[in-house]
Amino acid sequence: MEASAAKPKRGPETEDRYRAPALDKGLDILELLSEQPRGLTRGEIVKAMGRGPSEIYRMLERLVARDYVSRSAEGDRYALTMKLFMLGHRHPPVRRLVARALPLMDEFAREAMQSCHLVVPDRSASIVVAQATCPGNWEFGIRVGTPIDLFGTGSGRTLLAFRDPHPSGHAAIEWQSDAIRAKLSAIEDELDECRTLGYRIGASRQIRGVDDISVPILSESYAIAVLTCPYIQRIDGKEQPEATYVLALLKDIAGRLSLS
Template identity: 65%
Template sequence: MPKGPAKTANSVDKDERYRAPALDKGLDILELLSEQPGGLTRAEIGEAMGRGPSEVYRMLERLVARDFVSRSPEGDRYALTMKLFILAHRHPPIRRLVARAQPLMDAFSVAAGQSCHLVAPDRDAAIVVAHASPPGNWEFGIRIGAHIDLLTTSSGHILLAFQDPHSQSEAAARWEGTRQASAREKLESILTGYRDLGHRVGPSQQMRAIDDISVPILSPDGYAIAVLTCPYILRIDDRQADIDQTLALLKDVAAKLSLS
């Protein structure tokens, strides 16, 4: 498994000083179940956490009672509910941004004949918070709620290119001595180019035959608060905007959403 950033003696002492074992146990369960769409039994949860089934029983019962976790009708399997997703989307800045962005994104998809998605930063990653599809029979998109990597995606690169200094320094401290730090350093000249251009247009780093178009949504200080990305697909069976026209349409949406 990949190792996280090395901790200093002071950070370890601070972590230990403020430990809340019951809370840690509950958060460990939520994080574990977030990676298991089919759920896990109590025994499987205990085994994955290195704890006996009885140790996680009370915590699971509280998570079920608070509706963060659901129990299967048979009573032997636990899975996440939608509550965490709902809570995340109650966060006012994201909720307001999505409310403003969705009609503009829908109009873009109609005009360009392409899908697009809105990505917001989420600590050392990013999360898809909105999506729009073009009319017709075909579409390509990424699901809302998906976490994406900052270092290996078009949206992530634009977030890094336009990242505010405070977030940069925090990330540098967390990544110090890790592979992420080395990868981030190698990207610097590329990110500088994206800052100068104000966007990224280039091959997808996950899928072939797709060109990602990514543009930042900016704060008044010129830093990215979110990114709009269009996974551009060149179709041969219908009329659509070309890639330059699509970039212009996406930039227009980003300009309307940016804070001046």
């Protein structure tokens, strides 16, 4: 099972070059509310941002009017709507990949008797964009829309093993940081093994008793996504496919989704 990732940091050079205070203010509010599942009052938002009440009020009203933020019935608490999530899923490449992957993932879940999820890279992090649950009266999975850490999860490390070594734009700045270079160096042997094998199997770094089986979906030799099954071994004596068979199923799906 894979836990939430820390929010990617913006590069200081990008922040300082072209400033748009009103836009920054709105984005700051959205990022603040994204970390608050129960929302915040206007006073709490003002305090957290260190800005004047009137400017925060005007920005909140615009975000409410555009349906990025909702106001509670009592009118004193603000929370994110699903609009950002829906906009993200309108991104054509992701939408096409999910549309192709979901039927295959559902078929996998039925045959493997395990859940699986699809993860795509998002700068120096990644996000779950699709999930399939196994049939029966129990399941174990991860919610769509969950951000996950690249370094602390099986999906993330598989993305790292097959990442494009020549990122562009803002990603290039992030990947050149000393902190990320040090983290990559510390796990380079594991990433080399993953590249050699073409997949990764390892104990979950969050949940005891779960083995993450991850296979990359490739464009040429770089990962555009990763399929992961959080494999659970039953102890009640009921038959289930072995991990090797589950891996073979995932590899077949990844091969059908990969771009030559």
